[in-house]
Amino acid sequence: MLVAVTRKVSPAIARCELTHLKPSGIDPVLAASQHETYCRALAEAGCRIVSLPADPDLPDSVFVEDGAVVLDEIAVLTRPGAPSRRPEIPALRAELERYRPVVEINAPGTLDGGDVLQVGRRLWVGRSGRSNAGGIRQLGEFLEPFGYTVAPVSIRGCLHLKTAVTRVGPDTVLLNPDMVDPVCFDGLNILEVDRSEPMAANALLVGETVIYPEAFPATRRKMEQADIQVRTVPAGELAKAEGGVTCCSIVLR
Numbered sequence: 001m002l003v004a005v006t007r008k009v010s011p012a013i014a015r016c017e018l019t020h021l022k023p024s025g026i027d028p029v030l031a032a033s034q035h036e037t038y039c040r041a042l043a044e045a046g047c048r049i050v051s052l053p054a055d056p057d058l059p060d061s062v063f064v065e066d067g068a069v070v071l072d073e074i075a076v077l078t079r080p081g082a083p084s085r086r087p088e089i090p091a092l093r094a095e096l097e098r099y100r101p102v103v104e105i106n107a108p109g110t111l112d113g114g115d116v117l118q119v120g121r122r123l124w125v126g127r128s129g130r131s132n133a134g135g136i137r138q139l140g141e142f143l144e145p146f147g148y149t150v151a152p153v154s155i156r157g158c159l160h161l162k163t164a165v166t167r168v169g170p171d172t173v174l175l176n177p178d179m180v181d182p183v184c185f186d187g188l189n190i191l192e193v194d195r196s197e198p199m200a201a202n203a204l205l206v207g208e209t210v211i212y213p214e215a216f217p218a219t220r221r222k223m224e225q226a227d228i229q230v231r232t233v234p235a236g237e238l239a240k241a242e243g244g245v246t247c248c249s250i251v252l253r
């Protein structure tokens with residue numbers, strides 16, 4: 001059984017952190033409605049949904065992915081790069097302690113879960129404005145005893161590594177080569193986003209289904225031509241908050 005830990009959209013989401021986008025009038029009601037559709041897609045893909053309550057003081061708290069990296073053996077709570085997001089962690093700790101031994105990244109290390117891509121025993125971590133060398137080193141120290149490798153990766157022009165690349169099959173990643181060098185992912189099948197859709201690399205593989213924003217039809221067609229099963233969801237209002245489909249859940253076994 002898969003569990004998807006989610007958190008309801010904060011009524012304050014319009015005050016979220018923005019790095020590459022300008023404020024564009026996020027509608028919290030529409031964002032909440034899109035989030036409900038997303039949670040239904042997760043349930044249809046086989047997840048039991050855990051829904052943490054909304055917090056009016058934590059605008060970005062719907063983006064739970066950034067708060068923890070959860071493997072089969074252990075959960076690593078992060079220390080988000082944006083100080084406004086650090087108070088999101090205690091609620092995640094309380095929930096994740098039900099499933100895994102929990103450790104945490106300590107200052108001065110910073111790490112956002114959105115920078116961490118896992119394929120099997122290999123992890124890649126984006127060197128971003130949110131994840132620093134100390135955070136990446138601590139993640140490696142926690143995970144290498146379990147047989148994982150942790151490799152830092154440079155990214156360009158995007159918030160997180162998973163803006164640039166995500167897993168869409170057992171050994172396949174969907175990637176924007178303008179944001180991350182495909183050479184980093186040797187041994188994997190690489191599917192590139194359609195050039196007309198630079199923000200299209202963020203997809204969420206759950207079981208055999210890829211949950212995917214409806215805004216990227218050309219890249220969706222490329223995935224379907226590669227026999228990948230895609231379930232689209234409306235995600236435009238959450239995208240205005242610089243959040244993608246991976247950001248809104250932590251899926252664990």
Ligand code: GLY
Binds near residue numbers: 017018060063082242
């Ligand atoms: N608004 C998403 C983030 O910056 O963390």
